Structures are given as structure tokens and as C-alpha cells.
Amino acid sequence: MKATRITELFGIKYPIIAGGMVWCSGWRLASAVSNAGGLGLIGAGSMHPETLAEHIDKMKAATDKPWGVNLPLMYPEIDKIVELIINKGVKIVFTSAGSPSKLTAKFHEAGIKVVHVIANSKFARKCEEAGVDAIVAEGFEAGGHNGREELTTMTLIPQIRKATSLPLLAAGGITSGNAILAAMALGADGVQIGTLFALSEESSASIAFKQHCLNLGESDTMLALKKISPTRLVKNALYERIKEAEDRGADADELRTILGTNAAKRGIFEGDIENGEMEIGQAVAGIHEIKPVSLIMKELVDEYDKTLQTLR
Numbered sequence: 301m302k303a304t305r306i307t308e309l310f311g312i313k314y315p316i317i318a319g320g321m322v323w324c325s326g327w328r329l330a331s332a333v334s335n336a337g338g339l340g341l342i343g344a345g346s347m348h349p350e351t352l353a354e355h356i357d358k359m360k361a362a363t364d365k366p367w368g369v370n371l372p373l374m375y376p377e378i379d380k381i382v383e384l385i386i387n388k389g390v391k392i393v394f395t396s397a398g399s400p401s402k403l404t405a406k407f408h409e410a411g412i413k414v415v416h417v418i419a420n421s422k423f424a425r426k427c428e429e430a431g432v433d434a435i436v437a438e439g440f441e442a443g444g445h446n447g448r449e450e451l452t453t454m455t456l457i458p459q460i461r462k463a464t465s466l467p468l469l470a471a472g473g474i475t476s477g478n479a480i481l482a483a484m485a486l487g488a489d490g491v492q493i494g495t496l497f498a499l500s501e502e503s504s505a506s507i508a509f510k511q512h513c514l515n516l517g518e519s520d521t522m523l524a525l526k527k528i529s530p531t532r533l534v535k536n537a538l539y540e541r542i543k544e545a546e547d548r549g550a551d552a553d554e555l556r557t558i559l560g561t562n563a564a565k566r567g568i569f570e571g572d573i574e575n576g577e578m579e580i581g582q583a584v585a586g587i588h589e590i591k592p593v594s595l596i597m598k599e600l601v602d603e604y605d606k607t608l609q610t611l612r
């Protein structure tokens with residue numbers, strides 16, 4: 301797999317980033333990805349400041365390779381987390397779910413590289429104005445919170461490539477070396493992968509969540525909750541209650557009540573398969589085994605290299 305602007309920007313071997321994922325991306329998953337030549341991100345979105353501090357310390361002990369932290373900007377204790385990230389000497393931050401102008405300058409002043417996640421060209425241009433170092437463009441096949449316009453990765457990446465010259469990571473639906481190659485052919489400089497790593501051995505998601513996801517097909521997830529924050533959900537009992545409410549025009553407050561507290565924690569971390577919020581991407585349909593990160597990374601790189609040869 302070739303060096304790109306992304307491998308140069310972060311000082312990594314392969315242009316493969318493991319997206320920060322609530323309840324999955326602790327120091328174990330992030331350090332395994334970094335040690336295998338990619339860039340691991342700690343997912344701060346599900347961590348209190350004390351928990352994040354602990355994960356950062358363990359991360360420093362587990363790898364001497366580059367790594368970063370993902371910070372969703374709607375985070376309730378954001379000021380505390382920002383100070384913590386700066387004081388702990390984190391070098392790379394991926395911000396998501398908010399405006400790129402919010403924290404980029406502050407992180408840059410502290411010598412931190414900033415990457416922002418977007419889902420359309422308008423926000424790509426805002427990222428350029430805000431001076432971010434790179435962007436992740438995420439199609440709505442992706443697991444987690446998604447763009448409300450429902451743009452697919454295949455449609456999005458060429459548009460973003462035209463809209464900005466920033467180093468570009470493609471995300472959404474990528475689970476193979478072939479898909480990485482396709483993303484690069486469309487103009488990406490690397491990829492951010494979530495779903496595949498969420499189901500790895502090192503992910504902190506519960507075994508019940510992982511096992512359930514391994515048996516899902518291509519139609520078993522849907523985008524829901526546009527009135528709160530568009531999220532791709534596994535079709536389970538909770539999803540059916542949300543869908544029924546959305547179909548009759550329920551407002552955001554009612555949807556929040558149906559979700560209840562800690563819905564993602566219940567689904568992903570505690571393995572409440574039917575009544576928890578189960579976040580995973582469409583590409584889950586192709587994953588049938590829990591594997592260690594080292595093997596996943598090797599398979600991605602080997603397939604990419606092999607297919608590249610056949611295309612020459």
C-alpha cells in the first residue's frame with residue numbers, strides 16, 4: 301500500500317484510520333491499530349474526562365506509534381475534555397458532529413493536528429476556511445451518526461475531491477482492501493474505517509453486540525432519528541418503536557423519551573440487543589468473524605496490493 305499525504309501528515313505506515321467509536325474505541329483497539337501501522341483513535345464520545353485520562357495514559361504505555369482522539373463536538377463536558385487533551389499532550393484530534401471553526405484554532409495553538417468529519421461539500425469548504433489539516437468525508441452507509449442528506453460514499457468522495465484540495469479520508473462502507481483501492485481511485489488519500497474495527501477482538505463492544513452483528517444482512521440497518529441526530533440503527537425492537545413514532549410525526553422530545561437514557565451504552569457496551577441503540581454500518585453484511593486487529597490490517601493491505609496488481 302503506497303504512501304500518501306495522509307501517511308506523511310501523521311507519520312504512519314498505511315493510510316488507514318480506525319474511526320473513534322463510542323463504546324468500542326478504547327486504548328486497546330486504538331493501540332492495536334497504531335501498532336499495526338494505521339492510526340488508532342480513542343473515542344472520547346462515551347468517556348467522562350477521568351476515563352479519557354486513563355485511556356490516554358494506557359495508550360501511551362501501549363504504543364510508541366502515532367495515535368489520536370476523536371471528539372464529537374456535541375460532547376456535554378467539552379471544555380474539560382479540550383483542556384485534558386491539550387494538557388496530556390495529545391498530538392492528533394478528529395472532531396465530528398459540529399462546526400470545524402469551533403476548536404481548530406485552539407488545538408492548532410497547542411500544536412495539535414486537526415481533522416474534521418463532514419458529510420457534504422458545503423462543510424468541506426468550511427473545513428478549508430477553518431484551516432483543518434485533513435477531512436474525513438463520510439457516506440451514510442457508515443455506522444454511527446450520519447449526514448442527513450443520505451449521500452453515499454461513492455457519490456460523496458468525487459464531489460468533495462472537487463470542492464477542496466485538503467488531504468481526504470473516505471469513510472462509510474469500507475471493509476476490504478478492494479474498497480480502499482476504490483476510495484483512492486475516487487480521489488481519497490486514505491480511509492477511515494469503523495464497522496470492521498467495531499467487531500474486532502480488541503473493540504470494547506460487548507460480545508453479545510459483536511455476535512449479533514456478525515449475523516446481520518445488507519438490509520438489517522436503517523437511518524433513523526433525523527429529528528435528533530441522524531443515526532444508522534440495527535432493526536430491533538427499539539428501532540421499530542422509533543420508526544412507528546417517526547411515521548406518525550413524533551417530535552424530537554418524544555423520540556428522546558423512546559430512546560431513554562444511555563441507549564448506545566445499553567446496545568453496544570451492555571449488549572441489550574433488542575432494546576438498546578445498536579450502531580453499525582451497512583457493510584456489516586460482509587463481516588462474519590471476530591478477528592484480531594493485526595490480522596484485519598494484514599488482510600486489508602494484502603488485498604489492496606493484490607488487486608492493484610491485477611488492474612495494471
Ligand SMILES: Cc1cc2nc3c(=O)[nH]c(=O)nc-3n(C[C@H](O)[C@H](O)[C@H](O)COP(=O)(O)O)c2cc1C
Nearest residue numbers: 319321322345396442443444472473493494495581
Ligand atoms: C459503533 C459505532 C460508533 C461510532 N461512534 C462514533 C463517534 O463517537 N464519533 C465519530 O466521529 N464517529 C463515530 N462512528 C463513525 C466511525 O468513526 C466511522 O466514521 C464510520 O464507522 C465509518 O463507516 P463504516 O462504519 O462503514 O466503516 C461510529 C461508528 C460505529 C460503527
